[in-house]
Amino acid sequence: MALTSEATTIWKGTLFEGSGDVSLDSSGLATFGVNWDARAAGVANTTNPEELLAASHSACFCMALSLALAQAGHPAESIQATAAVTFEAGRGVLGSHLLVSARVPGITEEEFERFADDAKANCPISQALAIPITIEAELA
Template sequence: MATTRTATTRWEGPLMGGAGTVALDSSGLGTYDVTWPSRAEEPNGRTSPEELIAAAHSSCYSMAFSHGLAGAGTPPESVETRADVTFQPGEGITGIKLTVRARVPGLSEDDFRKAAEGAKENCPVSKALAGVNITLEAELLS
């Protein structure tokens, strides 16, 4: 069954001096301020499309990795994923670095690395962002 999730952005004014809000409509979890400086300079309490992509990618990757590990008979105790999305004005998103730390009892380092790479390739958000260089740093916690 397909699902659709919705967010709405309202923007006023020009790019450089304008401002907007992005609302997470499907969940109703909130409305967040967004401005050009929150993308290209310091956030100062505002979000950006890149931060929202980082949130989507880190959560999707964690779910895909957890699912793959459980399917292989080695469910994780914990998975923590950080996504760093790099934005360069004039160029766009130039890279994404995923950093995952997971506690997976009974899993070898080699199998952990294979599962981590598999999750990177098969996560739906990774697939949607296939035009961007995505790197992965993975650490198996003992």
């Protein structure tokens, strides 16, 4: 069964002077302020699309790695992953770098690196970075 998750952004104003709010609609857990300054200069108390993408990538990676390790008989005690998503104005999103640390009893460093590489390549968010995008647009 497929699950569709939703988030909504309401933006007011121009790119550089305007701002918006991103709401996590499916869970209702949070609403985040977003603006250009957060994207270009990392201003505090507001977020940007790349930070939200980094949150998605790190969470998805941890889930994929946890599953793969458990299925192979090596359940992880803990996994910490930081995704650093780089954005450059005029060029867009340049990449996502995963920094991973885990406690997995009974596994070698080489085995762990193979599991981590597989999770990096196959977690749904890694794969989603090249998915088809559809749109429905109407002028209000």
